Amino acid sequence: MAKVFNSxxxxxxxxxxxxxxxxxxxxxLSPTGHVNVSPKGLxxxxxxxxxxxxxxxxxxxxxxTSAHLLENGRITFMFCAFQDPPCILRLYGxxxxxxPDDYEWDQLYSLFPPIVGTRQIIVADIDxxxxxxxxxxxxxxxxxxxxxxISWAMKxxxxxxxxxxxxxxxxxxxxxSTPLSQVHYQK
Numbered sequence: 001m002a003k004v005f006n007s008x009x010x011x012x013x014x015x016x017x018x019x020x021x022x023x024x025x026x027x028x029l030s031p032t033g034h035v036n037v038s039p040k041g042l043x044x045x046x047x048x049x050x051x052x053x054x055x056x057x058x059x060x061x062x063x064x065t066s067a068h069l070l071e072n073g074r075i076t077f078m079f080c081a082f083q084d085p086p087c088i089l090r091l092y093g094x095x096x097x098x099x100p101d102d103y104e105w106d107q108l109y110s111l112f113p114p115i116v117g118t119r120q121i122i123v124a125d126i127d128x129x130x131x132x133x134x135x136x137x138x139x140x141x142x143x144x145x146x147x148x149x150i151s152w153a154m155k156x157x158x159x160x161x162x163x164x165x166x167x168x169x170x171x172x173x174x175x176x177s178t179p180l181s182q183v184h185y186q187k
Contacts, residue, residue: 028068059117088134117152
């Protein structure tokens with residue numbers, strides 16, 4: 001039932017493009033650290049090449065993914081079909097955080113629609129691509145993307161978001177630093 005691919009094929013890219021939600025999984029090296037699984041939406045995922053992907057990471061209540069990537073780079077993306085035909089796609093790789101001051105920012109950011117509250121871009125080099133059946137995933141009907149995060153960010157404004165990052169996004173729940181704490185707000 002599981003199938004491993006050498007690259008992200010055009011067929012897999014088409015599958016990814018049809019999904020309105022994806023999950024990001026990361027973990028610290030510490031055996032007592034917390035594994036993080038984070039759902040993402042807002043059409044924020046892009047396939048850059050057959051072995052590289054990126055997503056626009058919006059301000060959130062924490063910044064676990066970025067902290068884990070800074071520590072060890074491991075990342076997994078999962079896409080599930082909630083309509084027929086069933087399928088689960090996992091992309092395994094090594095990721096890193098790109099901040100607005102980084103030299104790659106403009107090139108990568110141009111791949112996405114501008115979204116208020118953008119915090120960083122996560123880029124990953126994919127070394128394993130695997131599908132599985134998805135027969136146990138329930139069917140759901142897509143109703144649309146929530147606008148709550150965008151509305152929240154618009155109300156906060158740029159200064160309010162920066163202050164929020166300083167309070168909530170500099171350190172993971174396990175005490176790991178994030179790239180935001182090390183570079184972005186040093187100026």
